[in-house]
Amino acid sequence: MTISETTHARQLVSTALAAMLYEVSVNPKPGLVDPVDAGPHPDMNVFMFIDSAVSLRRYFDECVAAGEQFTGGLTALPDLFQTIRPAGIEAEKDMFGATHGVNTHKGAIFSLGIMLTAAAFQDRHPKVVPTGNAGLMQVIQKMLAALIDHDLANGDMHDVRNLTAGEYQYVKYGFLGIRGEAAAGFPVVMNHAYPFLARRTGSINERLLDTLLHILLYADDSNLIKRSGNPDILLRVRQWVTRFFELGGSQTAEGVSFLQKLNQKFKQENLSLGGSADLLILTIFLALRNGIIRSDQNTN
């Protein structure tokens, strides 16, 4: 595979990296690292996230090249996913090298790598793939048509001691986690987070904070469930989010004050929103790609 040096390819890669850096910059984020507070992640800080994001440039180059240079048709798109999966495993090594062993972006390597590859393919095939997020969703669904069967339904789940959080939650509760969200074409992002962000007003920080909280209403975040030890946490968190929006969200003093309290609560209960952060990264990627957020229009 030859890395593409076209302006378009470089723009796609820059947009992916920017999405990661925007996400970690948003504050105050409950349950997550931001420039002010590491939340329930004492082993991480914002500089580590910068190092982690920057270490992924080569991988993102490979994703774009794979998407642009794929010669199979729409029905062969599962092969495109198989092309980038080994690159994702190598990218995890780059990330762990950059963070000295801390898991900052494992989920994002998977999710954003898939979305970036699909976007590169979509842009190369305007005659067969519809434009916009709907077309992108279709490409992703086709790429991942075999994922659930391969990883979960037919996976080896006999020794629970060797299961990841996502695999364990599949066996115990039937949750499909990141794989289910990805295989469906990221519906939480496409159907909820992105349209919400597109109509939200305020500064970029306020719009992205509110979008993160909106994501919590829909996402089954396997990090949150793992840290809590009980899927009922999803319902509790959704009640907190409802209260946040009743108070006016991040554009009111009451909303911000509630958010600060949530931040403390997430720290006290050691609750992480790592999966939801990744869905915010994807939403930002699309928003930057489609011009829905622009840093020169950071108005209040």
Ligand SMILES: CC(C)(COP(=O)(O)OP(=O)(O)OC[C@H]1O[C@@H](n2cnc3c(N)ncnc32)[C@H](O[C@H]2O[C@H](COP(=O)(O)OP(=O)(O)OP(=O)(O)O)[C@@H](O)[C@H]2O)[C@@H]1O)[C@@H](O)C(=O)NCCC(=O)NCCS
């Ligand atoms: C398919 C892979 C993602 C592998 O999945 P795996 O089974 O290894 O992992 P999962 O437990 O399923 O979760 C992976 C990460 O996905 C993010 N995530 C969780 N829920 C969702 C969701 N609903 N939608 C989208 N994304 C979701 C999340 O990643 C983020 O959180 C991490 C940081 O949070 P933190 O709490 O600190 O997490 P820990 O490291 O666990 O720390 P402690 O709690 O212990 O302190 C960070 O990664 C964020 O990005 C989940 O963590 C993919 O990796 C893959 O394909 N790998 C290659 C290997 C392979 O092929 N495996 C398949 C078998 S054939």
Ligand SMILES: Nc1ncnc2[nH]cnc12
């Ligand atoms: N800001 C953040 N904090 C913790 N985990 C994350 N995963 C992705 N972004 C994150």
